[in-house]
Amino acid sequence: MADDRAAPSAFARERRTIALAWIALLLLMLASLGSAYLKLGPWNMVAGLVVAGIKAAIVAWLFMRLREAGPLIRLAAVAGLGAWCLLVALSGVDYATRTPTPAPVQPPRQLPPAQAASEPR
């Protein structure tokens, strides 16, 4: 029994962490759903993404065990995220600063023959 009492801690603690994380994730999901029905303008998107970020951090930190991972694995995890942020920023330089100029709708038409078109009028 003494053995039983000494060892449960590791698993029992892990189980408790997982259960709490799961409850937190579900509550955050409901918070994000609720925030979508409030009229917050551009902050709706911010709220949705911030909640998603917290949920992703919980999954990565506790479920994916970045909490107890060594520096090499943490570096690999952050490198992917960093590369993505870099690519978003570089794409934004173009897309965020350029005004889209849609081409006007052109009705289909029959073009004159190439030879006739090249003759002087």
Add this chain to the structure above:
Amino acid sequence: MTAATLPTPSVDEKKDPDTGKLGMWVFLASELLFFGGLFVAYLYGRTHFPAGWAEGSRHTDVLLGTVNTAVLLTSSAAVALAVACEEDARQWRWTARLLALTAALGVAFLVIKGLEWHSEWREHLVPGPAFALKAPGAQQFFALYFLMTGLHGVHMACGIAVLAVLARGRSRERAWAGARQLEVAALYWHFVDIAWIFLYPLLYLVERHG
């Protein structure tokens, strides 16, 4: 095939317990960039066609989307618990069951997603000549919606297959279904969960109050 006849592996996994996990993390980084491009396309569409994005998102099924999010979050907790059980000899009997539960929740997710796709097909929300919505950009929204949820679904199917095989192997106590393999597979499953965590507000919750 016995361990004694095999040559010494070039990577000693006993000395480097992180090798498999590191490999999966590097793969997940490449996966992030794979999904990441679509998120950039989404960001462009949402900032340039806000009306189309709002109308498109309002035509997604928020109830089924929320249920699916809960299903996926629960499956992630289940596979995390399976990994924890595998590390404690007294909990081993739960490992295979929790892996099977995770795979079953994954199947439930895909079934619900399939129902959603079916009703969207019937409501003419698939981009094409008969597309139902008029707002500029709504068609682009649904093109991205199907692309992103479809790509996510393919990842789910792969994860379900891996977890189902591991559950079967673990219940027969096969050497290839050990703690390390399980942890690496769980990492992949959690990543697929994270991808959905971001897809949920971006696809289902745009301008819901309108």
